[in-house]
Amino acid sequence: MSAHEVIVEADGGSRGNPGPAGYGAVVFADDHVRVLAERKEFIGVATNNVAEYRGLLAGLAAAAELGARVVAVRMDSKLVVEQMAGRWKVKHPAMIPLAEQARALVAGFDRVSFSWIPRAENSHADRLANEAMDDGALTGVVREAVSAGYAAGDEVPVPKTTSTSKTAPGWTGAVGKPTRLLLLRHGQTALSVERRYSGRGNPPLTDLGREQAERAAKMLAAKGDIAAVVSSPLQRARSTAEAAATALDVRLRVLDGLTETDFGDWEGLTFAEAAQRDPQLHSDWLGDPSIPAPGGESFDQVRERVEGVRRDLVALYPGENIVVVSHVTPIKTLLQLALGVGPSLLYRLHLDLASLCVAEFYPDGGASVRLVNDTSYL
Numbered sequence: 001m002s003a004h005e006v007i008v009e010a011d012g013g014s015r016g017n018p019g020p021a022g023y024g025a026v027v028f029a030d031d032h033v034r035v036l037a038e039r040k041e042f043i044g045v046a047t048n049n050v051a052e053y054r055g056l057l058a059g060l061a062a063a064a065e066l067g068a069r070v071v072a073v074r075m076d077s078k079l080v081v082e083q084m085a086g087r088w089k090v091k092h093p094a095m096i097p098l099a100e101q102a103r104a105l106v107a108g109f110d111r112v113s114f115s116w117i118p119r120a121e122n123s124h125a126d127r128l129a130n131e132a133m134d135d136g137a138l139t140g141v142v143r144e145a146v147s148a149g150y151a152a153g154d155e156v157p158v159p160k161t162t163s164t165s166k167t168a169p170g171w172t173g174a175v176g177k178p179t180r181l182l183l184l185r186h187g188q189t190a191l192s193v194e195r196r197y198s199g200r201g202n203p204p205l206t207d208l209g210r211e212q213a214e215r216a217a218k219m220l221a222a223k224g225d226i227a228a229v230v231s232s233p234l235q236r237a238r239s240t241a242e243a244a245a246t247a248l249d250v251r252l253r254v255l256d257g258l259t260e261t262d263f264g265d266w267e268g269l270t271f272a273e274a275a276q277r278d279p280q281l282h283s284d285w286l287g288d289p290s291i292p293a294p295g296g297e298s299f300d301q302v303r304e305r306v307e308g309v310r311r312d313l314v315a316l317y318p319g320e321n322i323v324v325v326s327h328v329t330p331i332k333t334l335l336q337l338a339l340g341v342g343p344s345l346l347y348r349l350h351l352d353l354a355s356l357c358v359a360e361f362y363p364d365g366g367a368s369v370r371l372v373n374d375t376s377y378l
Helices: 048-065 077-083 097-106 117-148 207-223 237-247 269-278 278-288 299-316 330-340
Strands: 007-014 019-029 035-046 068-077 111-116 179-185 229-232 252-254 322-326 356-361 367-375
Touching: 007 035, 007 048, 007 117, 007 278, 019 048, 019 117, 019 367, 035 048, 035 117, 035 299, 035 356, 048 068, 048 077, 048 097, 048 117, 048 299, 068 117, 077 097, 111 322, 179 207, 179 237, 179 330, 207 237, 229 237, 237 252, 237 322, 269 278, 299 330, 322 330, 330 356, 330 367
Parallel strands: 007 068, 068 111, 179 322, 229 252, 229 322
Antiparallel strands: 007 019, 019 035, 179 356, 356 367
16 A cells, blocks of 8 residues: 555544534554544534544545545444445435535545444544543533633632643643644735635735735744744745745645635625625524535534644644644634634634734643734734
């Protein structure tokens, strides 16, 4: 097997069915020994089958980010395997869109096979899914603390851990040295001047946009101690990232997961034009992150791929500083993940062109935000 062939094992579970649910996925090299990527997430209240599909989606997305062309999927869910193999129909309304998303991911590979395995052979993914559900229990403690009126800085009762190391700033209690992400939005384009939805379209930087990229690169070079620059593949981000990588004399890596939201049929429209074209859908889309733009994707889908990138960066660059050049939605999503807040942040936070934010992610799962929307260097 070539280096482009991987094995994906995925699982999901629900403590109650439906109940608190989570998924886990692991991507192995073709030797079924080397772990190339891991994914896990608590997804709230859901059924076992929905959690299993979410695990499959996460595993396929991780394989795509690694550049795999041939994927062998192994799961202990007979239902998911048979449905994805085309032998069983997908009937449940909650699983139809998940199956469609999975098929769309499958279409991006040269070949994908699906095999059922006993649960005992899926222990790695099962462990990750259970860890995700355990994380959900901790999230519940935090939510209960907020409901009880605890303020920032108050001592909140949380499950005890065995570690006593506290290297994080302030009162967060996170453990270890964080991976610091310097989140840089791309420079100006013609669409951004007109405040139009600019997703998968590929407009170049304007003259001002190129100047913004150079100013940002100069600022980053002055900071120093940066291990790598990673970028969305879209031209406006990549041009901004190339300026930074050149100034820093570090490697530039392009990650598809950092691509802007696919706004589908709203691409190139202003907010008002999209609302006039599809008034009800546009209103629903703004209030529900699971609803996709027409012919595009949802903010939930964006969050899933951006979370995958975050986990990979923390694993690849432990304790290092990384410049991440991307777009409004992925950067807001990374800030949302660091803050542990809901999707309302996507609509309430403003990010200027070529602005810088800084988020830190700790090896024990802790996170903090150090900077938002700095433009002092422009």
